Amino acid sequence: MKNLISRVLTGLAATALTITTIVATATPARAVVDTYTPHGGPAISFTGADIDFTIIEAGQRFTCAQVDMFGTIRDAGVSRPFGATATAWDQLVYDDCTNPIFGETTFDPIGVWVFAITGPEVGSVSPATLTDVRLFLQAADCSFNIAGDVSGNFDDVTGVFTPTGSTLTIADDPAGFVCSLLGFAQGQSISVSGSWLISGLTITNP
Template structure:
């Protein structure tokens, strides 16, 4: 009986230490959290200056001097799982867009875009994705649609969103006789670069 009582006391003490260790973990270290909360007013904007869209396989670039979106924070201060939207953008102002071969180009938003945080914040930087991207691009005798999403890192201390990857593609058969001349075709991949700044939004991992 003494051996059994001693073993029981030892097990209880070990269990108590585990509970104390878990309780003293900082919130980001708790694997079971898996959530984040966006903070700010209802309005959130994405400001882009000299943003570059490159059709990789065709080596065609489209530069926009101004590429701005505005929208709303979704349920500010409420926690949600990683990958769930923090904000949506439904208005775009794109101007000064130009292709070296085709000249002036227009970019029209064709969907409501989203912003989702996809993993825990490290310092002030969170992995993020700009989702549900759809754009109608039109220039002289050539037009096409772009769709997909952009992954990146969002630093809520500076507001900078740095693109790190893209699933954007030309999502339909380009229309117009000049499209094949410059090598544009359905399925070609598109990379995005240039300074993108998100204002009106900060992130915490509850």
């Protein structure tokens, strides 16, 4: 009986040791998949061609032949949590922005926009987001502010960021008779299509 009890206790101790080992080795693995590291820079560019902003409810599209941003990588080579800033864009250059009804349109940037990786890289592609996007749109007798985020995928082999979603909205009451005539209103959703090329940025996990 004593030998039986001894063998049972020994088996339980071995099982406990195995469980402890599994837990101990699993914890660092979770930490790895929750972080990323941007490399490159420090100066970096974000160049886009044929970028479309569409006011969904009003059915109006504004197309820009050029939407470029310039900024820096923050703390290149330093690991950070998903969602933490990788790059900050403090300069925007746009050209030839038009609408079929309004014609020439201006998109004046406001503040600093940031870019962050939001999930683990699969192959060379990471989910990412362009946040704190703020613009003042003015076309003919119509003007309003735009604010929100643009989500998408970043491929650090090609350097291309492709939008897949947007929380951009008209952030205030549009000013001007033409705005109301075409049905623009505060809170309306704005989709983004096209792509940007980010030069010199690569991502690793962690």
